[in-house]
Amino acid sequence: MAIRWGSYPVKGLYDELIQGRAKPRPAANQLCQFLHGLTDKEIAEHKNAADLAIKLMGITFTVYSEQDGGAIDRAWPFDIIPRVIDNREWKVVELGLVQRVKALNMFIADLYDKQQVVKDGVFPAGLLEDSVNFRPQCVGVKPPLGIWAHICGSDLVRDKDGTIYVLEDNLRVPSGVSYMIENRQIMKRVFPDMFENENILPVDDYPSKLYDMLASLSPRKVAKPVVAVLTPGIYNSAYYEHSYLAQQMGAELVEGSDLQVGDDDCVTMRTIDGPKRVDVIYRRIDDLYIDPEAFLPESTLGVPGLMRAWKAGKVALANAPGAGVADDKVVYAFVPDLIRYYLKEEPLIPNVPTYRCIYKEERDYVLEHIAELVVKPANESGGYGMLIGPHATPEEREKFKKLIRGNARNYVAQPMLTLSTAPTLVGNRVEPRHLDLRPFILSGKETYVTTGGLTRVALTKGSIVVNSSQGGGSKDTWIVDTEGGN
Amino acid sequence: MLSRVANSLYWIGRHIERAENTARLINVTSHLQLDLPKGIRQGWKSIVNIVGNKEAFDKMGIENDERQIMKFLISDLDDPGSILSALRAARENARTVRDVLPREAWEEINSLYETAKADAPKAYWSKNRHAYLQQIVRGAQTITGILSGSMLHDETYQFVRMGRNLERADMTTRIIDVRSADLVPPDEHTLTPFENIQWMSVLKSLTGYQMYRRSVLEPVRRRDVLEFLFKERRFPRAILHCLGEIEGCAVTLKKNAQVVASIHEVVKAIEDVAPGALSQTELHALIDDLQLGLVGVNTAVRETYFA
Numbered sequence: 001m002a003i004r005w006g007s008y009p010v011k012g013l014y015d016e017l018i019q020g021r022a023k024p025r026p027a028a029n030q031l032c033q034f035l036h037g038l039t040d041k042e043i044a045e046h047k048n049a050a051d052l053a054i055k056l057m058g059i060t061f062t063v064y065s066e067q068d069g070g071a072i073d074r075a076w077p078f079d080i081i082p083r084v085i086d087n088r089e090w091k092v093v094e095l096g097l098v099q100r101v102k103a104l105n106m107f108i109a110d111l112y113d114k115q116q117v118v119k120d121g122v123f124p125a126g127l128l129e130d131s132v133n134f135r136p137q138c139v140g141v142k143p144p145l146g147i148w149a150h151i152c153g154s155d156l157v158r159d160k161d162g163t164i165y166v167l168e169d170n171l172r173v174p175s176g177v178s179y180m181i182e183n184r185q186i187m188k189r190v191f192p193d194m195f196e197n198e199n200i201l202p203v204d205d206y207p208s209k210l211y212d213m214l215a216s217l218s219p220r221k222v223a224k225p226v227v228a229v230l231t232p233g234i235y236n237s238a239y240y241e242h243s244y245l246a247q248q249m250g251a252e253l254v255e256g257s258d259l260q261v262g263d264d265d266c267v268t269m270r271t272i273d274g275p276k277r278v279d280v281i282y283r284r285i286d287d288l289y290i291d292p293e294a295f296l297p298e299s300t301l302g303v304p305g306l307m308r309a310w311k312a313g314k315v316a317l318a319n320a321p322g323a324g325v326a327d328d329k330v331v332y333a334f335v336p337d338l339i340r341y342y343l344k345e346e347p348l349i350p351n352v353p354t355y356r357c358i359y360k361e362e363r364d365y366v367l368e369h370i371a372e373l374v375v376k377p378a379n380e381s382g383g384y385g386m387l388i389g390p391h392a393t394p395e396e397r398e399k400f401k402k403l404i405r406g407n408a409r410n411y412v413a414q415p416m417l418t419l420s421t422a423p424t425l426v427g428n429r430v431e432p433r434h435l436d437l438r439p440f441i442l443s444g445k446e447t448y449v450t451t452g453g454l455t456r457v458a459l460t461k462g463s464i465v466v467n468s469s470q471g472g473g474s475k476d477t478w479i480v481d482t483e484g485g486n
Numbered sequence: 487m488l489s490r491v492a493n494s495l496y497w498i499g500r501h502i503e504r505a506e507n508t509a510r511l512i513n514v515t516s517h518l519q520l521d522l523p524k525g526i527r528q529g530w531k532s533i534v535n536i537v538g539n540k541e542a543f544d545k546m547g548i549e550n551d552e553r554q555i556m557k558f559l560i561s562d563l564d565d566p567g568s569i570l571s572a573l574r575a576a577r578e579n580a581r582t583v584r585d586v587l588p589r590e591a592w593e594e595i596n597s598l599y600e601t602a603k604a605d606a607p608k609a610y611w612s613k614n615r616h617a618y619l620q621q622i623v624r625g626a627q628t629i630t631g632i633l634s635g636s637m638l639h640d641e642t643y644q645f646v647r648m649g650r651n652l653e654r655a656d657m658t659t660r661i662i663d664v665r666s667a668d669l670v671p672p673d674e675h676t677l678t679p680f681e682n683i684q685w686m687s688v689l690k691s692l693t694g695y696q697m698y699r700r701s702v703l704e705p706v707r708r709r710d711v712l713e714f715l716f717k718e719r720r721f722p723r724a725i726l727h728c729l730g731e732i733e734g735c736a737v738t739l740k741k742n743a744q745v746v747a748s749i750h751e752v753v754k755a756i757e758d759v760a761p762g763a764l765s766q767t768e769l770h771a772l773i774d775d776l777q778l779g780l781v782g783v784n785t786a787v788r789e790t791y792f793a
Contacts, residue, residue, distance in 0.1 A: 055597075055600060056593055056596065056597045056600070057593055057596075058581075058592060058593065058596040229585075233582075234578070234581055234582055239581075243581070243582075243584040243585050244584070244585075246585035247584055247585035247586070247589070251585075252488060252585075253491075253583075253584075253585040254488065255490070257490075258488050258489075258490055269488055270488060270489045270490075271487055271488055271489060272487050272488075272489055272492045272641065272739065272740075272791040273487075273740050273741070
């Protein structure tokens with residue numbers, strides 16, 4: 001027997017599968033027994049089968065490498081041991097996410113309208129003025145259903161005491177959902193027997209939910225609105241996902257140069273039969289690049305006139321331009337207040353305690369305790385530009401102190417959490433590795449939350465950086481119904 | 487359908503076909519080398535002339551190094567005529583249109599490239615070459631089969647099919663041109679066994695030997711082979727057949743007048759002559775005309791649908 005739970009270390013950690021010496025959590029019990037029953041040879045076979053499946057299915061992500069002189073495709077790093085969550089716990093998380101995204105959407109709509117939240121003193125006017133993601137071009141626009149952030153990817157982490165926190169909300173162009181679906185496909189190919197005996201809830205209805213939501217935004221009330229996914233192209237790290245989602249939805253995958261905006265403000269795509277009207281665009285290009293007339297004039301990725309078309313109500317954009325204003329690590333610190341303000345409810349999922357460097361008192365605390373804290377710039381994603389205090393060198397800490405003093409508004413800091421772990425294959429043994437979870441929330445006429453989400457795992461021992469561009473991998477995420485029934 | 491997508495599909499069709507044709511060509515030539523007496527072995531240069539990258543090849547000065555030649559023809563990614571280059575181009579095009587391809591087709595294109603790349607060194611040695619090239623041919627046929635068997639035969643599919651047939655027609659003209667020039671003297675009465683096997687190899691490069699026998703019922707002779715490869719509409723690699731296929735695709739599309747007219751021009755150029763009766767010089771001139779005609783078809787497709 002290759003995997004012995006007795007020697008798996010969980011001391012001082014919250015492990016998602018093992019709760020004590022050789023003792024699996026109830027929802028993971030069957031899985032752990034199954035894994036225990038595998039021989040070294042079988043483990044290696046399953047691992048190879050998964051790697052092969054990834055290679056042949058062409059599941060890749062693209063990284064930009066200066067060394068190699070351009071974009072290179074890497075196979076998706078995948079660990080064959082799934083992460084398991086009990087459905088009872090998940091249901092609570094789901095409600096918390098719905099609550100959170102609802103408040104965020106009301107907040108965004110308010111900011112581009114009356115700004116009541118600022119007038120009522122809940123959100124500081126100064127922060128809004130400084131926000132790099134507030135788009136004055138969007139003021140006064142009324143998108144369909146009043147929704148701005150149609151697709152949200154919120155990152156959840158669990159601390160060592162078992163509490164689940166929201167770490168951040170991604171409201172611009174969150175990615176990863178295709179990998180969530182592909183991870184499940186791989187697992188079904190590699191471990192069909194596990195799925196026969198367990199009650200694992202399916203994840204693959206996401207593309208059809210996404211399509212329904214997008215179609216519901218169409219300005220033309222036609223039976224089959226034309227939906228397009230707008231991608232920056234094959235060199236984008238998430239290109240695989242753009243194409244995957246377009247394919248799964250039966251939507252067109254378009255690049256900026258495929259689209260044009262006419263004098264009637266309608267968006268059309270260039271087809272072999274001439275121009276064809278587009279109703280809804282799921283854009284995977286950042287705000288600043290979508291329209292050189294409205295934003296960065298040098299952008300070649302976007303479509304000139306797209307903002308004009310959107311404002312005229314001739315095309316729907318998801319997410320709406322400007323939605324990123326709430327996707328900001330400084331705004332993040334206010335989300336619990338926003339939930340109370342807009343919904344008159346208490347947040348169901350807590351925020352990680354966050355120090356806002358804009359406030360002197362909190363800033364002083366951060367500067368003093370920098371060695372214990374994780375410092376994050378407000379507007380970077382992918383784990384770039386972060387300082388992990390406890391692991392940083394004194395020089396790095398000094399550098400960040402200088403950065404914070406120079407641009408306080410741009411930084412927040414959080415205590416260093418001990419992210420929960422899950423057993424991860426290292427050779428043919430298992431070791432604990434830290435992980436997070438990114439569920440996706442769709443907001444349209446109804447709100448939909450993915451069953452689980454994308455579990456990202458830091459493959460390096462002790463590391464908490466889970467981004468695939470920086471040595472992270474992923475696991476299939478099982479929401480397991482332990483109560484039987486169907 | 488997006489013009490950009492149509493363009494990519496068309497090139498997937500062309501590149502997959504090109505990879506298959508090159509694999510067949512190398513395979514047949516390998517076998518032919520073994521049959522010819524040392525004195526009249528043609529060397530590999532004729533293949534280089536066919537896949538059309540003579541300059542790069544000459545620069546490398548590897549004419550007598552079989553292993554280097556194989557590397558050049560099979561796996562040189564700097565050389566656009568190599569098998570691997572064609573497969574890579576097909577894969578890159580497929581990557582940009584993954585959303586319209588059947589998933590299986592993408593997986594097959596991707597895995598054909600991956601395995602062709604990984605196994606390429608095996609084919610540098612004559613012992614394993616046959617198996618390797620067979621694998622390429624089979625992979626390409628699988629892709630063609632999946633596309634034909636699982637895609638909607640709507641306009642999307644028509645572009646792949648047009649690309650495939652245009653490439654095929656083009657390759658047939660190149661093979662005839664280069665190989666017939668190699669075959670001197672073209673004297674029917676001194677039908678040496680070697681000339682005979684060389685014409686057989688032309689047919690085999692185009693998988694046409696068996697079908698030629700069934701259709702022509704004559705010995706393998708220059709005159710009949712040429713008639714067969716130009717005009718036998720029932721043979722899928724004959725030029726007239728390919729043109730008929732392209733026309734069949736074009737008529738299902740809108741705005742096809744320019745494309746159809748360009749096809750008719752090439753068809754007429756073939757129908758007006760008896761290729762088997764042409765001298766080598768005349769044949770070469772005819773092929774030049776046909777190749778220009780095929781370029782014209784390509785241009786018409788591009789201008790009408792990809793612009």
